[in-house]
Amino acid sequence: MYDINTVRKDFPILGREVYKRPLVYLDNAATTQKPRCVVEAIANEYYSVNANVHRGVHFLSQQATDLHEAARETVRRFINARDVAEVVFTRGTTESLNLVASSYGEAFLHEGDEVIVTVMEHHSDIVPWQLLRERKGIVLKVVPMTDEGVLDLDAYEQLFTPRTRLVCVAHVSNVLGTVNPVKRMAEIAHAHGAHILVDGAQSVPHFKVDVQDIGCDFMVFSGHKVYGPTGIGVLYGREDLLDRMPPYQGGGEMIARVTFEHTTYERLPFKFEAGTPDYVGSHALAVALDYVSALGMDHIHAHERALTQYAMEQMQAIEGMHLFGTAPGKDAVVAFNVGNIHPLDLGTLLDRLGIAIRTGHHCAQPLMQRCGVEGMARASFALYNTREEVDALVQGIDRVRKMF
Ligand code: C6P
Numbered sequence: 129m130y131d132i133n134t135v136r137k138d139f140p141i142l143g144r145e146v147y148k149r150p151l152v153y154l155d156n157a158a159t160t161q162k163p164r165c166v167v168e169a170i171a172n173e174y175y176s177v178n179a180n181v182h183r184g185v186h187f188l189s190q191q192a193t194d195l196h197e198a199a200r201e202t203v204r205r206f207i208n209a210r211d212v213a214e215v216v217f218t219r220g221t222t223e224s225l226n227l228v229a230s231s232y233g234e235a236f237l238h239e240g241d242e243v244i245v246t247v248m249e250h251h252s253d254i255v256p257w258q259l260l261r262e263r264k265g266i267v268l269k270v271v272p273m274t275d276e277g278v279l280d281l282d283a284y285e286q287l288f289t290p291r292t293r294l295v296c297v298a299h300v301s302n303v304l305g306t307v308n309p310v311k312r313m314a315e316i317a318h319a320h321g322a323h324i325l326v327d328g329a330q331s332v333p334h335f336k337v338d339v340q341d342i343g344c345d346f347m348v349f350s351g352h353k354v355y356g357p358t359g360i361g362v363l364y365g366r367e368d369l370l371d372r373m374p375p376y377q378g379g380g381e382m383i384a385r386v387t388f389e390h391t392t393y394e395r396l397p398f399k400f401e402a403g404t405p406d407y408v409g410s411h412a413l414a415v416a417l418d419y420v421s422a423l424g425m426d427h428i429h430a431h432e433r434a435l436t437q438y439a440m441e442q443m444q445a446i447e448g449m450h451l452f453g454t455a456p457g458k459d460a461v462v463a464f465n466v467g468n469i470h471p472l473d474l475g476t477l478l479d480r481l482g483i484a485i486r487t488g489h490h491c492a493q494p495l496m497q498r499c500g501v502e503g504m505a506r507a508s509f510a511l512y513n514t515r516e517e518v519d520a521l522v523q524g525i526d527r528v529r530k531m532f
Contacts, residue, residue, distance in 0.1 A: 149482030304453025360409030
């Protein structure tokens with residue numbers, strides 16, 4: 129049984145007040161709060177294990193290395209990668225995407241080659257490809273969507289040419305909550321001889337993501353959005369591809385042997401992990417993944433889907449409400465505007481009621497342009513949010529609306 133009251137007790141911050149009101153934290157797509165076990169894992173490692181990994185022969189270094197490599201295995205299991213060689217630790221989704229753009233771009237992309245992105249991508253899955261376009265003259269193509277926020281799969285298929293090399297798609301939109309059909313999109317990409325990268329920043333925290341089942345070539349996510357610490361993230365890549373890609377950065381950890389004449393590189397995944405890794409972060413991420421696994425990703429998903437549906441129903445009834453993203457099966461994110469109220473005003477006034485939401489372009493300006501707005505307000509849910517919090521949001525929005 130998924131007992132929300134027990135679950136909430138694991139997150140001390142949820143008990144605090146802001147402006148003398150109970151905190152209603154609905155900005156989970158930006159970052160999630162951390163359960164006690166994750167915070168304690170960080171403190172305990174610094175208190176009693178801390179040493180640099182992969183270098184020392186001494187006890188602490190070996191213990192820290194064991195925790196770091198055990199974390200890699202936890203991630204592997206969590207996303208069902210074939211081998212730990214396919215799990216690269218990075219600073220987060222953004223660095224993972226830049227790593228692929230830089231390294232895959234170097235190995236596989238030439239002038240005139242095409243990369244397909246979608247209209248609902250986050251800037252971190254657009255700008256690295258634009259930087260590559262400036263460096264290498266690749267061509268960027270964009271999958272359009274319907275007004276409901278559903279990708280147009282016919283249009284997607286028509287974008288492919290013999291020069292298409294890679295597709296990059298958000299598994300779940302951080303604005304619309306649309307769950308994109310990445311498995312089908314992978315089949316189509318592969319049928320055209322292209323690779324596919326799935327941005328799992330907004331899917332990994334909400335439901336089981338199985339990279340082998342999806343059949344993707346790359347998948348990226350951030351630790352801090354899945355109850356882990358900031359500064360740690362993951363790049364999953366198919367081993368044969370990672371093997372053929374050059375290092376992203378040079379330094380310690382990623383080399384086999386260095387002379388002034390010639391350097392050879394470490395085996396996977398270390399080839400992509402130059403410098404001291406965030407070994408405390410990786411361990412704490414593993415603790416977070418174990419935490420959500422123990423709750424059950426299916427339970428978390430069911431809870432959040434029901435909450436999202438409830439929020440959509442309640443919010444729809446508010447006068448002047450415009451909801452963005454009404455795709456069937458949408459997940460954990462509700463973006464909206466109310467009448468002519470500027471989203472920043474809405475967010476600021478809700479904040480005074482203790483309700484934390486995000487406002488603005490959500491790092492998806494091309495999507496804002498597609499929707500014909502400068503910005504939106506956005507509530508996003510996590511495993512610890514309740515119906516009462518949705519009610520507080522709805523009442524809060526209504527109260528703000530009446531002020532205008
Ligand atoms: N979206 C949001 O409030 P980083 O910052 O590297 O952890 O994640 C970047 C990122 C990439 N892809 C998607 C789909 C995302 O949602 C995000 C982060 C946050 O929506 C911060 S802008």
